[in-house]
Amino acid sequence: xxxxxxxxxxxxxxxxxxxxxxxxxxxxxxxxxxxxxxxxxxxxxxxxxxxxxxxxxxxxxxxxxxxxxxxxxxxxxxxxxxxxxxxxxxxxxxxxxxxxxxxxxxxxxxxxxxxxxxxxxxxxxxxxxxxxxxxxxxxxxxxxxxxxxxxxxxxxxxxxxxxxxxxxxxxxxxxxxxxxxxxxxxxxxxxxxxxxxxxxxxxxxxxxxxxxxxxxxxxxxxxxxxxxxxxxxxxxxxxxxxxxxxxxxxxxxxxxxxxxxxxxxxxxxxxxxxxxxxxxxxxxxxxxxxxxxxxxxxxxxxxxxxxxxxxxxxxxxxxxxxxxxxxxxxxxxxxxxxxxxxxxxxxxxxxxxxxxxxxxxxxxxxxxxxxxxxxxxxxxxxxxxxxxxxxxxxxxxxxxxxxxxxxxxxxxxxxxxxxxxxx
Numbered sequence: 381x382x383x384x385x386x387x388x389x390x391x392x393x394x395x396x397x398x399x400x401x402x403x404x405x406x407x408x409x410x411x412x413x414x415x416x417x418x419x420x421x422x423x424x425x426x427x428x429x430x431x432x433x434x435x436x437x438x439x440x441x442x443x444x445x446x447x448x449x450x451x452x453x454x455x456x457x458x459x460x461x462x463x464x465x466x467x468x469x470x471x472x473x474x475x476x477x478x479x480x481x482x483x484x485x486x487x488x489x490x491x492x493x494x495x496x497x498x499x500x501x502x503x504x505x506x507x508x509x510x511x512x513x514x515x516x517x518x519x520x521x522x523x524x525x526x527x528x529x530x531x532x533x534x535x536x537x538x539x540x541x542x543x544x545x546x547x548x549x550x551x552x553x554x555x556x557x558x559x560x561x562x563x564x565x566x567x568x569x570x571x572x573x574x575x576x577x578x579x580x581x582x583x584x585x586x587x588x589x590x591x592x593x594x595x596x597x598x599x600x601x602x603x604x605x606x607x608x609x610x611x612x613x614x615x616x617x618x619x620x621x622x623x624x625x626x627x628x629x630x631x632x633x634x635x636x637x638x639x640x641x642x643x644x645x646x647x648x649x650x651x652x653x654x655x656x657x658x659x660x661x662x663x664x665x666x667x668x669x670x671x672x673x674x675x676x677x678x679x680x681x682x683x684x685x686x687x688x689x690x691x692x693x694x695x696x697x698x699x700x701x702x703x704x705x706x707x708x709x710x711x712x713x714x715x716x717x718x719x720x721x722x723x724x725x726x727x728x729x730x731x732x733x734x735x736x737x738x739x740x741x742x743x744x745x746x747x748x749x750x751x752x753x754x755x756x757x758x759x760x761x762x763x764x765x766x767x768x769x770x771x772x773x774x775x776x777x778x779x780x781x782x783x784x785x786x787x788x789x790x791x792x793x794x795x796x797x798x799x800x801x802x803x
Contacts, residue, residue: 592625
C-alpha cells in the first residue's frame with residue numbers, strides 16, 4: 381500500500397510539473413508581441429473598430445484561463461474593460477494552437493451608449509464593404525471569438541444622459557449560436573434591485589423580470605422572415621409594477637401598473653433590433669399620481685399650468701411605440717375631482733404634444749375643457765387651447781364660472797371647425 385502511495389505521489393508531482401511547464405510555455409507564447417498583435421488584428425477585423433490589449437497572461441486559478449487586462453475598443457467614446465478572462469477549449473489550444481473560447485468572463489467594464497452605437501455603426505459599415513471570406517475550418521493560430529457561455533461582472537452602462545446602471549449577468553449559447561439561458565441582476569444605479577431570467581424552450585424563450593415590487597412575465601419568439609430577415613416577436617403581462625421604477629430616475633407618473641404588451645421587430649442586423657421594433661401596450665395604473673401638472677388647476681384658471689400634481693384613482697389607455705417615438709391614445713383618467721381623456725405623443729427628443737379633455741366634478745361632468753399638452757417628459761405642461769381661450773373669455777362675460785368652462789368647450793369646437801383661424 382505504501383509503495384502504491386509512493387508511486388501515486390510521484391505521478392501526481394510529475395503531472396503538476398507538466399502542467400506548470402505547459403503554463404509557463406503558454407505564458408511566454410501569449411506575452412509575445414506577435415500573438416498579441418494577431419489577436420488585436422483579428423478582433424479589430426471582426427468588430428470593425430481598433431482594439432487594444434494590455435497585458436496577456438495565463439491564469440490557473442480558480443480555473444485555467446487566458447486573461448487580458450486593460451482592454452479598450454477605440455470607439456468615440458471608448459468602450460473599456462478592466463479584465464477579460466477567456467477560458468479556452470484546451471484541446472484546441474494545445475493541439476492546434478487555436479484559441480476557442482468556452483467561457484468568457486468580463487469584469488469591470490464601462491460601456492457608454494454612444495460608444496455602443498458607434499460600434500454598431502462600424503460593424504454595419506464593415507458588412508456593407510463586402511462579404512468576408514468564410515473558412516469551413518479555422519486555421520491554426522486563429523481565434524474563435526464567439527464563446528459558449530459568458531459571465532459579466534460589474535458591468536456599467538451609461539445612457540445618453542450620463543445615467544449609469546451596473547449589473548451582473550450570466551448567459552449560455554446553444555450549438556446554433558442562439559441564447560440558451562441567461563440571468564441578470566442590476567446592483568447599482570437605475571433600476572437597482574431588478575433581476576430577471578430567460579431559458580430556451582423548443583419554440584420560444586420564456587422571460588421573467590422582477591422590478592418595482594411587481595413582475596413582468598412573457599415569452600419571445602424568433603422566426604425566419606422574408607429575404608433572409610429575422611422576426612422577433614413577444615408577448616408580456618405586467619403585474620403590480622410601480623410605474624416610477626420603469627421610468628427612473630424620472631418620476632412623471634407613479635402608481636401600480638397592470639399591462640399587456642406585444643412587440644415585433646423584423647431585422648437583418650442585430651444592432652437594428654431596437655430601431656425597427658414596434659410595440660403595443662394596453663395598460664391600467666391604479667392610484668396614479670401625475671407629477672408636474674395640475675389638470676384641475678389648469679381648467680379652473682383657464683390658463684397655463686406647470687408644476688403641481690394630479691391625483692387619479694385610475695389611468696388607462698394604450699401605448700404604441702416605433703423605434704424611439706411613443707404615442708399614448710385612448711387615455712381615460714378618473715378621480716373624485718375630475719375625469720379626463722385624450723391622446724399624447726412623445727417624440728424621440730422626449731418632447732410632448734397632444735390634447736386632453738378634462739371634466740371637473742364640480743360641473744357635473746357635463747362640460748369638458750380641452751387642454752393642449754406640451755413641454756417635455758421631465759417638465760410637462762398643459763394649457764387651454766387658443767380657440768378655447770377665446771370661448772372662455774366670451775363665456776365669462778355671460779356667466780362667470782360655469783360659463784367660462786362652457787365657453788372654453790364651445791370655443792375649442794369652433795376652433796376645430798375653423799382650424800386656421802386660431803393657430
